[in-house]
Amino acid sequence: MKDKPLNRAVALKYEHSRDRAPLVIAKGSGKLAEKIIEIAEEHGIKIYEDKELISTLMKLDIGDYIPEELYPVVAQILAFIYSLDRAAGNNERLNV
Secondary structure, three states: OOOOOOOEEEEEEOOOOOOOOOEEEEEEEOHHHHHHHHHHHHOOOOOOOOHHHHHHHOOOOOOOEOOHHHHHHHHHHHHHHHHHHHHOOOOOOOOO
16 A cells, blocks of 8 residues: 555444444545554554545545445455454454
């Protein structure tokens, strides 16, 4: 990811036992996007890049749950991230 800076970023949070869907907790472009990504990397949070998805997520407000039509794609991303985490031997709960 360090090869080319991303110009937009959206951070999602999801706690299965508490949230009805993933929640937008941060978003921004330019320097703010860089800071969101930097903070994620510092905390070991996985980063996933999808230009089409980011365009849709950027339309949401902070504090919004993702819309139902995004459930399938976000579920696939979460499953992929969970599998990476398990493969790395990390059994702790993920912050995604």
